[in-house]
Amino acid sequence: MPARFDHIAIAAEDLETGAAAxxxxxxxxxxxxxxxxxxxxxxxxxxxxxxxYLEVITINPRAPAPDRPRWFDLDRFQGRPRPNTWIAACDDLTGALAAAPRRSGQPIDFERNGLRWRMAVPDDGQLPFDSAFPALIEWQGSASAADRLTDLGCRLEQVILTHPDPQALQAALAPVIDDPRITIEPGAAKAIRAVIRTPHGLRELA
Structure with a gap:
């Protein structure tokens, strides 16, 4: 069964700044x-x-540094808050990784406030195609983080991936996820834009 869009991660240098943006x-x-x-x-x-769902995610300055590179390439993140990674959910993480490019990560078990999941995290923190390829997640049990959130009427309309080699990225995504909202454009460098329908109309995060 192919993976499906799960969430998009907005990276920032600190949580308050990212959330406010x-x-x-x-x-x-x-x-x-x-x-x-x-x-x-x-x-x-x-x-x-x-x-x-959408998450704003940052390094926690109050937490001990991990003994490995952080996920979503956060150790090297700099600049304004912006979409940095997107995440696709699957029912069989091992099978999804078999179809994914090399360096898509090794499964790691996580738990937070009663939620449990497995996520593939690359050894160096950076996903394939300069992190334009999604992180793969398998939720454990019947609940995901999305199930605990209040619905304020926001909906994902489109994720636009920009990459210098769009054909190779498209070929890598094809066996993993089929979602017409995920589109790919050529560009000099990797970038991710998210178009979201809100109660105030269409808004873009880039």
Whole structure:
């Protein structure tokens, strides 16, 4: 069974700045998230409808540094808050990784506030295609983070991936996920843009 869009990660240098930027762009408040002890990160969340959400995720300055590179390439992140990674959910992480490019990561078990999941995390923190390829997640049990969020009427309309080799990225995505909202454009460098329908109209995070 192919993977499906799960959530998009907005990276920032600190959580308050990142959350404020997203709230200003979308015109809706984010909800409290939590901490990820294994990665030394924390987040804020926004529902994008059933089974989908947005997270602002940053290094947690109060947490001990992990003994490995953090996920989503956060150790090297700099600059303004922006979409940095997107995440696709699957029912069989091992099978999805078999179809994914090399360096898509090794499965690691996570738990937070009663939620359990397995995620493939690359050894160096950076996903294939300069992290334009999605991180793969398998939720354990009947609940995901999206199920705990208040629906404020926001919906994902499109994820636009820009990459210098769009044909290779398209070929890598084809056996893993089939979602018409995921589009690919050529460009000099990797970038991710998210178009979100809000109660105030269409808004873009880039």
């Amino acid at each position: 997203v709230e200003a762009a979308l015109g809706v408040p984010l909800q409290q998230g939590g901490e990820h002890a294994l990665m030394g990160t924390h987040n804020r969340l926004l529902s994008l409808g059933p089974g989908e």
